[in-house]
Amino acid sequence: MGFGFEDGVEVQVGALLVLLTGAGAQGMEYDTPEVSAIKKDMANLAHQGHWKVVILRYTLLIAIGCTTGVTASLIDFLTTTICSIKFAFIQRCILLFELNWLKWAYLYSVPYYYELPVFNAHSSSWPVLRPASVWTLINCSFVLVAAILTVYSAPAAGGSGIPQIKCYLNGLNVPLILRARTMVVKGIGIVLSVCGGLVVGKEGPMVHIGSVIAAGFSQGRVRCFGLSSRCFRRFRRDAEKRDFVSAGAAAGVAAAFGAPVGGLLFTLEEGASFIFQRLTWNTLLASIFSMFTLVFSRSLIDGQPFKFTPGGLVSFGMFENVTSYNAYELMVFVLMGIIGGLLGALFVALNRVLSKYRQAYVKSQPAKIVDAVLIGAFTTVLSFAILISMSDCHSLFQKDTFEFHQIVCPNGEFNRAGTLFFAAPVKALNVLLHDPPQSFSNYTLFVFALYTFFIACITYGISVPCGLFIPSLLLGATWGRVIGELLYTFSPQNFPDPAKFALIGAAAQLGGIVRMIASLTVVLMEATGNVILGLPVLITLVPAKYVGDCLTEGIYDTHIALSGMALLPWEVNARCIQLCALDVMTSPVAVLDTVMPVRDVYHLVFNHPHHAFPVVEGDRDPNNFKYGRLIGMISAQHIALMIKKKIYYPLNGEDMPRLTADDFDDAYPRFYKLKDVLLNASDDEFDRSLDFRPYMNHAPYRVPLDMSMTRVFALFRRLGLRHLPVVDNSNQVRGMITRKDLCRFRFAPAGKVVERLFSRIY
């Protein structure tokens, strides 16, 4: 169907574009409830404990930062330790075969943080199959355990977690995403995925882990032990919890990249949908403490306590010497941004096809596990196969900085492909970003870029915790290096440093995939320790984002859309100014009277399973669009609480029972389900009546019928509403607007060709 405009513009509201709130995801209410019990409690709290709240808030933020930092250190430590055990085991296995194969075992173990002794014998490559299969088996076991944990114990722990956190901060509560169990599985799972040799990063998952820590700490409640402190009552509201989660997400980024300001901007740009002044320094506090704790732990491990070196889980190495770039280079950077946007869009489109395939055919739990293990095995075997089929040999011209591998090369030479395919992704990235010109043959780089693109694309989406930052950076650094080497060959005067192009390529590729600008710029500035790099990175990221956005959505938004969740964008398309509330709203509306028998509520709820209902008084005649005058709104949760606590309209001689602020506090956030409560109600209770007036929001925001959608959206979005009643000029309820209604309208901007193409193919 389509809505006709005066000037003939058509808005598509096709069946495919009607996004529904995904499986079980629930909207959140950021508006303060206007219930007198809660209001009075809040006023009392404000009066008694201004400083108590301030101190508690800052203590919590510091605790969140420190715990995130400690968790990051722990993940780092565990990755190293488990990999070393794996290495010891494989070494023993190899000794059982033949001593000759020891070389291969060593080589194969290099990705797992161990230095490689250089061997002297030049050997052929085929007799290595037996230790290689053991190795593959071990990798697959790690992936298997990670997949079993994820699939059976906490499915919400799969993937990077950033899309879900983004949804949460946008006002959609994805079930189980902020549970402690999810976090534990995520932490263990990411260690196993990395040790299992998958092309994944630990950085995205750190954002999720930081968020869960923040959500847990801020509520001051351990349900399984029945612990709950009233001091935290102030923070048990969706809006407060959201702000803590923002800070936790930033702390995660800070620990991942050693970039506290980058973390803040990540939250502001990508995550937080609601920004205000205090949030900036709260978030900065958590992220600085997170980075500081990680750095402090590292100084302890290094045996030099209080000697701090910047850097997070991934460090780019210092770029202090890059203090110059010329006009030619800047032009190339813009072009690289465009390439990054194109490749990023291709990546997203392919991954989207694959994810849709997985959604359709990889549904059962065992299938998901098999999927993950197969990808793990394929990664190991493919990298192995590519490596032994290549011999990009160089003489040893530098020994100090990076590792090198002889593999199938003659004595005194080493294999460049080994440096890429065998090293851990983070080390390979460092090599690409810092090695001198002409360290790599373009053929090796090209094959490595193809390999990374392909493997990263099929890996993102399997049911283990896996981040996308490191694979994207690695991919970009590789093709950036290719461009750098080509330009160096062309004109060493104008393009003296291919490593710089590797960095810009990494930025372009990451920007093309995740579509961030400000936060990536700052993260890269902080991770490289060089403010002068801000300009080149920024002018790369702007075209990368815009070119990418022409073709597809970013990877996170794509996955959010695939999971059927509806994110409210920052701004609505400018053309929506021609639509008005009447076009957007859902009508007719189920309304409640001020006093109603439970029986009637039962029928209403089962016919209209909404989350909130307008309360009306006066004339009602639905045939003439009269639903009564709006005097309030009440949420299903609060009705359920009333029935559960038996707050019925008093019979003769009874006192009026009352809900207290503590009742509301105890019910948060796992409210009773209204349907369940009604199904459990006795017949006696069905005859009683409910008086909604004391517990309804007696002053809901409302909009008139002819307000333009742009302004309806502004109200809904900026105030974080969940339901918005539409009234006419006599204040008669005429309709209701929810997140779902606003998300129905998606204007396809000109040029979303690739995505459409692929969706047609699929």
Add this chain to the structure above:
Amino acid sequence: MGFGFEDGVEVQVGALLVLLTGAGAQGMEYDTPEVSAIKKDMANLAHQGHWKVVILRYTLLIAIGCTTGVTASLIDFLTTTICSIKFAFIQRCILLFELNWLKWAYLYSVPYYYELPVFNAHSSSWPVLRPASVWTLINCSFVLVAAILTVYSAPAAGGSGIPQIKCYLNGLNVPLILRARTMVVKGIGIVLSVCGGLVVGKEGPMVHIGSVIAAGFSQGRVRCFGLSSRCFRRFRRDAEKRDFVSAGAAAGVAAAFGAPVGGLLFTLEEGASFIFQRLTWNTLLASIFSMFTLVFSRSLIDGQPFKFTPGGLVSFGMFENVTSYNAYELMVFVLMGIIGGLLGALFVALNRVLSKYRQAYVKSQPAKIVDAVLIGAFTTVLSFAILISMSDCHSLFQKDTFEFHQIVCPNGEFNRAGTLFFAAPVKALNVLLHDPPQSFSNYTLFVFALYTFFIACITYGISVPCGLFIPSLLLGATWGRVIGELLYTFSPQNFPDPAKFALIGAAAQLGGIVRMIASLTVVLMEATGNVILGLPVLITLVPAKYVGDCLTEGIYDTHIALSGMALLPWEVNARCIQLCALDVMTSPVAVLDTVMPVRDVYHLVFNHPHHAFPVVEGDRDPNNFKYGRLIGMISAQHIALMIKKKIYYPLNGEDMPRLTADDFDDAYPRFYKLKDVLLNASDDEFDRSLDFRPYMNHAPYRVPLDMSMTRVFALFRRLGLRHLPVVDNSNQVRGMITRKDLCRFRFAPAGKVVERLFSRIY
């Protein structure tokens, strides 16, 4: 008067606390007008030119950044050049007296960027009066010219400009603040003030200059040449202009401190009242280009084009070697934060008393000029007097890094006080931040801190352009150094580096005066090039802000309050949840009928000079609180435009005339004044009628009578409204809420002692 609360809390709405919108400042409307002509135009623009707008926006942002950078370079260059001319002149003057005095002339000239030859003769200090008076005369002349320019040509150019820009971004248009003339006077004035030896910085004014550049560029209109391009129509709205001004302000900070991300956060934290995602990268783009242009200009001046060194107008020097701090130091940093907060509050309180005195007694233009010149003379004479009365002599133990002055010391020694009192503030700051332990006697530092505190306090507020960042940093670095030196004497193992304490002191003092956290942390991280310093700076700034806020408001908010402007805070005090719209609103309201004779409009407007009026229909009986049902709102500006363009209700046989989108565009932003238009209307016109329906906003946001003030405020603040009608449950207009009504409620938090004390003294 007071409002009684249920629980006995009293809200003071005393006469002093009733803030009125200051002299001529006007609220701005960030809401999109729901006028069909404008809506249709916007939809057409959106349809035709999405990419045109994107490209135009980015081009403008880059142009704003580059122009701000060039302006900063120009100011730097002019300061240096003018001071060198001044030096040459004074040297010639001194030759006319006696050759002996040459030494003093040289000494005196050092603040103005020239190196000092070291003299050998030890001489007494009194016969230097004659060249000193010439010197004082020259300084005073500079200040005189700056003051005359400011007072007679552009009074809005006085001060740092940050409070006014803050007001602008909050939604209060301070008259003339964004005019080109103001910017030119500001630029020239700040050069003269710095050359005139005042204790002022160029950094605050750069924020103002960046904002004016942004406001000018974004409107695509040169009124004095009658140039105006329709392409910029999209940006001629208060909300769009505000976003450009945010970017300009950030570009100013970026150029001032070489801190592009700091600029972005400055805008987010202190300036921008409305934040959304695109704003972050737009702002970052402008600020990175601004810093890059400055750095590029400097590389050209240094003769090494494209060789970039970070740093803005002020550079802190690199702190790369500070990679360690221990737990003792961290504790001291927190204490220093508290001291910074206390001293900052004292500074603000004293400056407030002085500013009130100036407001009351220094009113006429000549008086303002005399005030400025006297402060200039006093600064010169006092620094001179202190210097010759001190002899803090040290042997020459370092020659390479910083300048040193013999003055009244024996041969082979130099005077530490000279390094502080004679060097330019920026150089003195560098010395304090980098010199080795025990370079200064504590007595010298103490006297210098007192001098800086006193002079900076009396200087801020005179009628010349003057920034407060550098004086605050200098003051903090001085007392920070005192603490550092004392601790070093106490325990050189635990506190090895007094320079670190100077940096923390500078942060604490600046934080205590301006009360920012996130942006100052990032600015200092970027200006020192050391991410490891983030934690100490942050844990200093948090207590500095909170301690300061207990005692007084920040310096900018104080000056905003003194000028009678009412800033909407980010959040309303939590206790306001007990108030409702009925308590806050202004009532009765002047309302308009849908069609009204001009004569009636005339009477209404002269009795109720508001900026907008509700349009109503239906029953009206003010005695029973009935003003008619709300069907729209129309602003005085639009009524004026209707009368000016003669859009009257058609008489028989006439066609209905119409306003077009171009009419609205031409009128922005200097709308006709409704009063003037009415006074100029002829008698014939007085008999005609106006039909408001096509030009009113037919769907204004509205709130019910019993909505709590917290939620009313959220709506008003987050949507950037100017007028908010209050209705009852029948949609009858009952009152109106404006910025003024919301600002009347100021809850005095416990402990605002100092400020109250001083206001009582005065």
